[in-house]
Amino acid sequence: MTSGLLFALVGVALFALGVAGVVLIAQLPRRILAFNLMGSGAFLVLVGLAQRGDLPDPVPHAMVLTGIVVAVAATALALALVRRLHALTGRLQLPEDDGD
Amino acid sequence: MKALAKTFVVVWLALVFVAAAIGAMLELGPAALDLRAPVTDHLTDTGVSHPVTAVLLNYRGYDTLLEIAVLLLALLGILAAGGAAGSAAPKAAHPMLQASARLAAPLMILVAVYLLWAGAFLPGGAFQAGAVLAAAAVLLHLVGLTRGWDSPRLRLRLGLAGGFALFLAVAAALLTQGALLGFPPAWAGELIMLIEAGLTVSLGLILAGFFLFLSRDLR
Numbered sequence: 221m222t223s224g225l226l227f228a229l230v231g232v233a234l235f236a237l238g239v240a241g242v243v244l245i246a247q248l249p250r251r252i253l254a255f256n257l258m259g260s261g262a263f264l265v266l267v268g269l270a271q272r273g274d275l276p277d278p279v280p281h282a283m284v285l286t287g288i289v290v291a292v293a294a295t296a297l298a299l300a301l302v303r304r305l306h307a308l309t310g311r312l313q314l315p316e317d318d319g320d
Numbered sequence: 321m322k323a324l325a326k327t328f329v330v331v332w333l334a335l336v337f338v339a340a341a342i343g344a345m346l347e348l349g350p351a352a353l354d355l356r357a358p359v360t361d362h363l364t365d366t367g368v369s370h371p372v373t374a375v376l377l378n379y380r381g382y383d384t385l386l387e388i389a390v391l392l393l394a395l396l397g398i399l400a401a402g403g404a405a406g407s408a409a410p411k412a413a414h415p416m417l418q419a420s421a422r423l424a425a426p427l428m429i430l431v432a433v434y435l436l437w438a439g440a441f442l443p444g445g446a447f448q449a450g451a452v453l454a455a456a457a458v459l460l461h462l463v464g465l466t467r468g469w470d471s472p473r474l475r476l477r478l479g480l481a482g483g484f485a486l487f488l489a490v491a492a493a494l495l496t497q498g499a500l501l502g503f504p505p506a507w508a509g510e511l512i513m514l515i516e517a518g519l520t521v522s523l524g525l526i527l528a529g530f531f532l533f534l535s536r537d538l539r
Binding site: 233296 | 342350
């Protein structure tokens, strides 16, 4: 097993953890963390599978570099929205999750 | 009880997914589409010698153009969602910490410029350089040397949007020559360096803005 494949396998586990977190966790900041974990898993799969051979494929690497920056932007926007929600309602959960 | 059943189902599905995906990856053959050869074959025409930078700014330049647009859009979203701003004065950290931050910040700017320059032939480039610049700004804010940002004035706005505007201007100029972001090989190196320099400044400011605009107190 090459280290690239190992990265990809760990990436799959992280992605599944992240998906479970996004679905199960009601608190929004933790849900954003889980969303980021999902993204990191996907990036690991892309980078890991791209370097299975002797020479890494630069195209997925460039895609991941783009993806990381977009994930940062999405996270920052999500945090801003959560802060706004907290300032307006004093809560960190969406209304339909309050019953859980 | 319902929540417990939901947890059980989600965890079970996640485990099945992991097992299936790991099984598939262990059986995975060589890539059906190998892009390594086309990338290296045309590398001399791209103006840079590092393949990742060539993909980012030449082969798939419009990805990067849209990426900086997305960043700018996210920043505008943050500014729009910010609400009434109360810019609290930062809490001053220990003088020793402030002195270290004062020492570190110029070095971080130096590292950022090096990363920008090295991107043409080594791992590096505008995004890494911009991230280091933003980290320097966040460091200075965390030790209490700079305030969190209020709504941006003209100069900051120009800095935030400048990288995207420059990139767009180059893309439009190249469109008159033929294709969007179809760099002529003779000029590609200079144009890419110009775009990357603009991107570094704007990315540093935008990424720092994600932190510094959000570090205001909401009233």
